[in-house]
Amino acid sequence: MLRFIIVRLLWMIPSLVVISFLSFVLIQLPPGDYVTTYIATLAASNEVVDQNTAAELRQRFGLDQPMIVQYWKWISGIVLRGDFGLSFEWQQPVSGLIWERMALTLVLTFSTLLATWGIALPIGVFSAVKKYSIADYIVTTISFLGLAIPSFLLALVLMYFAAVELGQEVGGLFSEQYLNAPWSLGKVVDLLHHLWIPVIILAVSGTASLIRVMRANMMDELNKPYVTTARAKGLSEFHLLMKYPVRIALNPFISTIAWLLPNLVSGSIIVAIVMSLPTAGPLLLQSLMAQDMYLAGAFVLLICALTLVGSLISDILLALADPRIRLE
Amino acid sequence: MSDRTKGGKGQSRRTILKGAAGVAAYAAYARPAFAQAAKEAPDLAKLAADGKLPKLADRVSASPLVIKVDKIGRYGGQIRRGLRGSADHNGILRMVGNQGLVRWNLAFTEVLPNVAEKWEVNADSTEFTFHLRKGMKWSDGKPFTADDVVFCVEDCAKNTDLYKSAPSPLVIGGKVGAATKVDETTVKFTFASPYALFLEQMATPLGQHPTLFPKHYASQFHPKYNDKVADLVKAANMSDWPTLFRAKLGDIEIPSRWSNPEKPTIDPWVIKEPYTGGATRVTMERNPYFWQVDQEGNQLPYVDRLAFNISQDVESLMLDAISGRLDIQERHLDTLQNKPTLSQNMQKGGYRLIELVNSSAQQMQIYLNMTHKDPKLREILGNKEFRQALSLGIDRKEIIDIVYLGQSEPYQTGPRPGHPWYHEKLARQFTEHDSKKAAAMLDKIGLDKKDAQGFRLRPDGQKLFFAIDVIPTLYPDHVDTLELVKRHWAEIGVDIKVNTIERALYYTRGDNNDHDAAVWPGPGGLDPMLDPRDFFAQHPQGSRYAVPWTLWYVSNGKDGQEPPESQKQRMKLFDEARATADMDKRGKAMKALFDLTADAFETIGVCLGVNAFGICKNNLQNVPTKYPNAWSWPNPGPALPQQFFFST
Numbered sequence: 001m002l003r004f005i006i007v008r009l010l011w012m013i014p015s016l017v018v019i020s021f022l023s024f025v026l027i028q029l030p031p032g033d034y035v036t037t038y039i040a041t042l043a044a045s046n047e048v049v050d051q052n053t054a055a056e057l058r059q060r061f062g063l064d065q066p067m068i069v070q071y072w073k074w075i076s077g078i079v080l081r082g083d084f085g086l087s088f089e090w091q092q093p094v095s096g097l098i099w100e101r102m103a104l105t106l107v108l109t110f111s112t113l114l115a116t117w118g119i120a121l122p123i124g125v126f127s128a129v130k131k132y133s134i135a136d137y138i139v140t141t142i143s144f145l146g147l148a149i150p151s152f153l154l155a156l157v158l159m160y161f162a163a164v165e166l167g168q169e170v171g172g173l174f175s176e177q178y179l180n181a182p183w184s185l186g187k188v189v190d191l192l193h194h195l196w197i198p199v200i201i202l203a204v205s206g207t208a209s210l211i212r213v214m215r216a217n218m219m220d221e222l223n224k225p226y227v228t229t230a231r232a233k234g235l236s237e238f239h240l241l242m243k244y245p246v247r248i249a250l251n252p253f254i255s256t257i258a259w260l261l262p263n264l265v266s267g268s269i270i271v272a273i274v275m276s277l278p279t280a281g282p283l284l285l286q287s288l289m290a291q292d293m294y295l296a297g298a299f300v301l302l303i304c305a306l307t308l309v310g311s312l313i314s315d316i317l318l319a320l321a322d323p324r325i326r327l328e
Numbered sequence: 329m330s331d332r333t334k335g336g337k338g339q340s341r342r343t344i345l346k347g348a349a350g351v352a353a354y355a356a357y358a359r360p361a362f363a364q365a366a367k368e369a370p371d372l373a374k375l376a377a378d379g380k381l382p383k384l385a386d387r388v389s390a391s392p393l394v395i396k397v398d399k400i401g402r403y404g405g406q407i408r409r410g411l412r413g414s415a416d417h418n419g420i421l422r423m424v425g426n427q428g429l430v431r432w433n434l435a436f437t438e439v440l441p442n443v444a445e446k447w448e449v450n451a452d453s454t455e456f457t458f459h460l461r462k463g464m465k466w467s468d469g470k471p472f473t474a475d476d477v478v479f480c481v482e483d484c485a486k487n488t489d490l491y492k493s494a495p496s497p498l499v500i501g502g503k504v505g506a507a508t509k510v511d512e513t514t515v516k517f518t519f520a521s522p523y524a525l526f527l528e529q530m531a532t533p534l535g536q537h538p539t540l541f542p543k544h545y546a547s548q549f550h551p552k553y554n555d556k557v558a559d560l561v562k563a564a565n566m567s568d569w570p571t572l573f574r575a576k577l578g579d580i581e582i583p584s585r586w587s588n589p590e591k592p593t594i595d596p597w598v599i600k601e602p603y604t605g606g607a608t609r610v611t612m613e614r615n616p617y618f619w620q621v622d623q624e625g626n627q628l629p630y631v632d633r634l635a636f637n638i639s640q641d642v643e644s645l646m647l648d649a650i651s652g653r654l655d656i657q658e659r660h661l662d663t664l665q666n667k668p669t670l671s672q673n674m675q676k677g678g679y680r681l682i683e684l685v686n687s688s689a690q691q692m693q694i695y696l697n698m699t700h701k702d703p704k705l706r707e708i709l710g711n712k713e714f715r716q717a718l719s720l721g722i723d724r725k726e727i728i729d730i731v732y733l734g735q736s737e738p739y740q741t742g743p744r745p746g747h748p749w750y751h752e753k754l755a756r757q758f759t760e761h762d763s764k765k766a767a768a769m770l771d772k773i774g775l776d777k778k779d780a781q782g783f784r785l786r787p788d789g790q791k792l793f794f795a796i797d798v799i800p801t802l803y804p805d806h807v808d809t810l811e812l813v814k815r816h817w818a819e820i821g822v823d824i825k826v827n828t829i830e831r832a833l834y835y836t837r838g839d840n841n842d843h844d845a846a847v848w849p850g851p852g853g854l855d856p857m858l859d860p861r862d863f864f865a866q867h868p869q870g871s872r873y874a875v876p877w878t879l880w881y882v883s884n885g886k887d888g889q890e891p892p893e894s895q896k897q898r899m900k901l902f903d904e905a906r907a908t909a910d911m912d913k914r915g916k917a918m919k920a921l922f923d924l925t926a927d928a929f930e931t932i933g934v935c936l937g938v939n940a941f942g943i944c945k946n947n948l949q950n951v952p953t954k955y956p957n958a959w960s961w962p963n964p965g966p967a968l969p970q971q972f973f974f975s976t
Contacts, residue, residue, distance in 0.1 A: 032832030036839075039869060040831040041415040042581070047959045048859075049581065050534050054869075056492040060570070083565065089415060090605040091575040091584040093565060100606040156643065163651040164676070172608060179609050180601050273640040278608045282640045286414040291832070295605070 001319075005312070012308045016301070017075075023300040024071045027293060033063045034088045034291045041290070061088050074294060078301075085294035087287070094298045097283065104173060105279040107191070109263065111199045116206040117253070123207075124214025125246060131219060139211070147208035152270040155201050159275065162197075172276050173198075198275055202268050210253075217249035247321065254317045261310035262303040367626045369403040372616050381616055382469065388627055389464035391445055393620040398950050400622060401630035401973030407655045407948070410648060411610065413640040417583040417603060418962070419659050420636065421533060424595045424612065425585070426965040428536045429458055429477075430527055434967060436687070436854055436956045439527045443472075443539050443594065443619075453524040453909045460513040465617040466542050466592035474515040479543035481507035481517075483552055490570045495537050495580075497529040500906075502884065507538065522907035524914070525857060532858065532960040536580050542592040549573045586610065594619065596629040596970035603636075610636040620970060629970035646670075649943055652677035656951060656964065656972070658684055658942025664733070664805060670943060679943045682951065687958035688937035689741045689755075690850025691732065692806050693862060694718075694796065694813075695872035695931055697843055699889060704788055705844065708775070712929050717769035719758040719932045721820040722813055728935050731808045736935040741862045742922060744853040744936065749918055754926040759933075766820045775821075784821040794844035795827040799834050806847050809934060838872055846872045853937055856918065857905065858960045863925045864898035865891055873930050894928050947975045 032040075035058045039049050058064050062073060077083040084094035123143075127136040172179070173194045178187045221227065222245055230240045269281035276282075280299070287295040368376070368384045375381040411419045431442040441447075444458035464472040485494050486504055494504040501521040508516050515538075517526070529535045547553035549560065549572055557569050566572045578585025586603035597612035612634040620628045637653075639645045642660050649661055650673035661670065662684065674680065696715060700706040708714055724738040738759035743749040770776070770784060775792060777785040784792045798806045810826040817824060824845075829837075837843045848870070851859040861867035865877035874895075879888025881899050891899075898921050905917035940957050942964075950971045957963055 030830075030832060031836040036832045036835045038415060040835050042418065043831075043869070047418050047581075048534070050496050053495070053579075053581070059492055086566070086571065086575075087605055089583060090587070091571070091578075091582065092587070092605055097605040159644070159647060163647045176609075274644060276608065276637075276639050276641070276644055278606065282413060283605065286640070290414055 001316075005316070008312050008315075012305075015308060016305060019304040020075055020297070020301050021071060023304070024074065024293075024297055025067070027288065027291070027296050027300070028067055030291070032291065033058070034061060034293065035063060037289070037291045038089075070293070074297060084298045087292055087295040089287070089290050089292045089295070094295050097295060098280070098298060098302065101278060101280045101283055104277075105281070108173075108195065108198060108202075108268070108277065108279055109260075111195055112202045112206070112268070113260070115199050115203040116210060119203065120207045120210035121214055121246075124211045124249075125218055125241065127211065128215045128218030128222065129241070131215075140215075143208040143211045145208075146204040147212075149204070151201050151205050151268075152274050154204060155198075155271050155274045158197065158201065173278060198268075198271060198277055201271055201275075213252055214249060217252065218245055221245035221248050251318065251322060254321055255314045257310050257314040257317065259307070259310065261306035261313075367624070369614065369627070369630075369632065371632070372614075372627075375616070384627060387465060387469070387617045388621065389461040389619050391461050391463075392627075393442065393445070393461070395620055395622055395628065395968060395971055397622045397971045399973075400624055400626065401950060401971065402975075403626075403630055403632070403973075405631050405974040406633040406635055407631050407969070407972065408635050408637065408653060409657055410645045410654055410660065411603070411636045411638045412642070412645075412660060413638055415583065416638075416659075417586055418533075418581060420586050420603065420610065420612075421581070422659070422962040422965050423634065423969055424597050424965070425593075426533050426536065426962050427539060427594050427596075428530050428532075429538055430531045432531045432961050432966045434952060434955060436958065436961045436966075439531050442531075447527075449524075449527075449909065453522040453526070453907060454519045456517040456526055457510065458515050458517070460515065461619060462513050464594075464619045466544075466594060467598045467615040467617050468542075468545070468592040469617055470542065470544050470592065472542075472594060473512050474509040476541070476543045477515045477538045478507045478509050479547070480538050480541045481505075483550060484541055484546070485537050487550075489568075490573060495534065497526075497532070497535040498537065500526075522909075524909035525906045528858065533580060533962045539594060540580065541577055545590075545592050546573070546577055549576055596620070597634050600633075608638050610638065618970070622971065630973035631969075649673075649679070650677045652679065652945070654679075654943065655945045655948050656942065656969075658682070658940065658957070658963065662940040662942060662957070664938065667941060670941075677943070678947075679945050682942045682944050683954040684940040684942055684957035684963060685854070685954060686744075686937035686939050687854040687956050687961065688849045688851050689744060689853035689862065690739060690933040690935070691736060691937045692803070692809050692847050692934045693741065693850030693931050694845060694847050694934070696794075696845045697841070697873060697875075698930065699841060699874045699876045700844065701841060704786060704790075705794065708786065708792065709794070709845070711773055713769050713773050714775075715929055715932060716758050717766040717773075717820070718817065718822065719929075720760065720762045720766040720769070721817050721822070722932075722934065723761045723816050724759060724935055725761065726816075727809050727812050730812065731805055732935060732938055735938050738934075739936040740933040741850050741852070741931055742925075743856050747854065747856075749856060749915060749922070751919070751922040751926065754922050757926060758929070761816075763816075763820050770820060770822070778821055782821055783818075783823045791823065792821075793823045793825070795825040797827045797829055797834050797837060797843050797846040799831045800828045802831060803847075803849070810847065813934075835869065838869065838875060841875050843872065848872065849937060850931065850933060854956060855958060855960045857914075860902060860921075862931055863921060864902060865895055866899075866902070894924050898924050945974075949973050949975050 035054055039054055042049055062070055074085060077085055086092065087094050087097055090097065123139055127139045130136050173191055174187070175190050178190045181187055227240065227245060230244065269285050272279045272281040273285065284296070284299045287299060372381060376383050409419070409423065428442060429444040430439045433440050443460060445461050446459050448457045449455070460472065460474060466472050481498065484490055485498055498505050500519050500523040503520040505517050505519040508518065510516055549557060549569060551557045551569055561569055561572050564572055566575065574582065575584050576588055577591055578587070583603055586599055589599045589602055596615055596618050598615050600613045601607070601609060601611040603610045614629055614632055618628055622628060637648070645660055646666060646669065648654050649657060649670060671681065696709040698706070698710040700709055728734060728736045740755055740757060740759060742751045742754035774787055775784045779785055779791055786792050796810055798810055800807045807826060807828060814824050814826055834846065838846060850862045852862050856863065861870035865871045865874045865881055868875060868878045868882060871878045874891065876889035877891035877895055880890055901917050901921040905914045905921070908914040908917065944951050950973060952967050955963055955967050
């Protein structure tokens with residue numbers, strides 16, 4: 001097991017190098033560069049960039065150099081000095097920008113995950129055990145509705161309702177007085193006060209699909225001979241369900257942990273934008289749209305690294321949870 | 329006393345907005361009683377009484393700029409506005425940051441004293457002597473003197489490490505002007521050739537360089553004044569001193585200008601919570617050393633704080649607006665399709681609408697690429713009669729009724745109606761709809777053969793077809809208009825493609841001269857001198873009918889392609905007008921220029937630029953009901969937000 005983990009870790013290094021190069025190329029593929037986008041953004045408000053400035057910016061950021069040179073400048077800074085460079089747009093170190101937003105992203109993602117699993121797993125089990133009953137149909141219908149409504153639309157509707165009908169503050173994760181305040185008990189309470197809206201919005205669609213997966217897996221398991229045997233041996237129905245079929249049915253959830261970690265950064269972008277949440281997603285999208293190379297590159301690199309780590313974690317957890325899975 | 333006699337050369341030239349209601353702001357000499365009569369915000373008075381801040385008379389200059397406000401305001405409150413997440417720094421600039429040597433009046437017709445209380449210009453407009461306010465201070469209490477202006481120009485704008493090429497408002501005839509100190513409060517700008525437009529340039533946002541960098545603070549990041557700057561660069565983990573300088577001091581138009589609360593400024597409000605990559609809100613607090621007062625000697629600004637909430641999405645800004653959480657906002661909301669929603673919710677949100685006079689000439693100008701890379705197409709697009717026929721082929725009335733809700737009139741280009749330089753022929757020629765005449769003109773120039781579907785063929789037998797680039801996310805109305813134009817032109821046998829593309833691609837195609845044609849709102853309606861790109865090939869990113877000609881012009885003939893004679897004459901006329909302080913002579917040169925533009929008929933306009941609008945809370949006072957919407961007049965800044973106040 002230890003050997004397996006070490007080998008996997010070593011393989012991550014070349015993978016990351018290749019990924020970093022590919023992502024750099026991909027980010028550069030759209031026409032134009034940061035300066036073009038910058039000029040275009042200002043022109044959108046009929047604002048004009050001094051013509052001398054445009055050429056100068058390009059030179060200062062090294063955008064007039066070949067891509068391979070730009071890539072080398074970027075990656076060597078990261079590898080040799082741990083320096084992710086300056087964001088073109090903000091003239092701030094990239095690493096600072098990223099970490100600033102990661103903490104809240106973590107809180108939001110894990111709260112959503114807890115909510116989603118907390119709702120979906122029991123309901124999935126329930127509707128599998130009571131399959132084709134009235135209750136199953138009701139739950140299934142509701143979950144399909146949840147799946148069908150785009151989360152950004154739900155967010156907009158909820159925000160409109162709250163803003164116009166209830167006159168409530170919507171958007172963001174904090175009240176005004178706590179926005180830039182240092183962390184305190186009051187701020188945590190305020191966060192919890194705001195957090196539930198985005199969590200519900202994000203959980204709605206996630207829940208629906210998880211219910212379907214859980215229900216299908218459980219139904220597969222429920223007819224297996226070992227369930228019949230256990231039942232024949234007189235195990236209580238609840239104990240029986242929890243001990244075997246549920247554990248097996250959880251497999252797909254564990255193997256999706258690999259996608260869970262990158263979702264920390266890139267998931268829920270649209271909802272975060274609509275609701276002005278101070279999470280990593282909007283910053284990622286913004287850096288991509290502005291072609292802010294170093295900031296976008298660092299985000300993509302982070303997402304890829306998280307995917308690699310995530311898949312390692314899923315493999316380990318799968319091996320622990322399901323005795324049928326072997327590493328060899 | 330009017331500003332014109334006091335301010336040396338009068339710059340009055342336009343009367344378009346004379347009828348605009350609102351606040352006439354003017355400057356007057358400080359009365360001797362000022363120091364006794366002066367009043368200040370209660371919180372500042374308390375600080376001064378506690379000895380934590382110098383007395384008001386020591387903070388405000390001996391001759392402050394006196395703003396004659398409509399209603400004397402009361403202190404307090406917070407103005408809330410919205411910003412977008414990315415590259416929206418100019419949203420802050422427009423509100424607080426246009427404090428140059430001089431400023432615009434409300435009507436956008438005249439240059440008024442600002443940081444400079446008066447100035448003199450020599451006869452041939454090569455020397456400008458500015459007299460600064462005695463005792464004026466930066467926001468940290470350090471004096472603002474001629475040394476600061478000289479530092480900004482000589483040590484920063486002219487430093488080739490910091491600026492590879494100097495900011496263009498300081499450049500005329502390829503040479504940068506020089507700033508020299510005459511005495512503590514007098515500074516002289518000298519140019520190699522006449523530059524009468526200098527004062528107007530200094531009133532625009534791009535003309536702020538002379539007052540941008542506080543020498544006492546900025547010099548620590550400048551190698552000329554600090555030989556240990558390399559240590560600072562290293563400590564900040566930056567690559568070189570210009571990067572550090574920009575991170576600390578910003579520049580006119582980059583976000584980092586608003587990201588350093590330590591940087592002293594001369595703005596009415598100073599940064600408290602900065603505009604950085606991760607920010608969700610930007611706040612600013614009053615500058616205790618602000619150098620403007622109302623006519624009763626009350627120090628401005630009236631309002632304590634500004635708060636800019638950052639929305640990633642314009643729709644959430646709309647929600648903020650209709651639920652009454654924005655106090656004054658036009659930016660991002662002012663598109664025509666938002667107007668009905670905002671009008672409907674006026675009562676609920678407790679706001680009123682203010683009118684913004686469009687400074688553009690044209691709502692949608694069509695630029696056919698007369699320097700197209702394909703010689704066959706170039707010949708056709710470059711044919712004046714072809715363009716005239718296309719113009720006649722457009723049913724402008726239908727477009728105005730359907731797309732612009734009837735709020736416009738057929739127009740080509742040129743200064744707006746009411747402008748003293750309004751040019752009838754330039755504005756109105758070929759705006760009638762006459763498809764028969766158009767078809768006959770096309771037949772006449774050899775485009776008389778047609779394919780099976782009735783579309784015309786080029787002389788080489790290929791179908792006559794070209795694409796018009798348009799950015800749908802930016803100007804959705806342009807796409808609608810073009811769809812109608814496509815139908816109108818199909819009637820005269822010309823087929824086009826409405827090429828909806830993303831904005832970076834739009835720019836790249838233009839820069840590389842890869843486009844067939846493109847559309848953009850045509851500027852120069854109120855500010856023909858400051859943005860003449862539709863009148864001759866002047867702007868490499870703007871005059872899209874002939875980008876290579878503009879390159880020839882801006883590089884003094886080194887790059888690009890040599891333009892035809894009419895263009896060359898106009899380039900000369902413009903340079904002449906720019907150097908002429910005498911308004912009558914300047915007007916004559918521009919008239920000659922407009923005559924040539926009208927004859928050449930290079931761009932095809934649809935209709936006069938439609939006025940935009942903004943929202944303003946009912947209890948926010950001293951806000952003009954109508955003001956220009958322009959970049960050179962960076963609304964609402966020249967309407968002086970420092971005199972706005974909340975009545976309750």
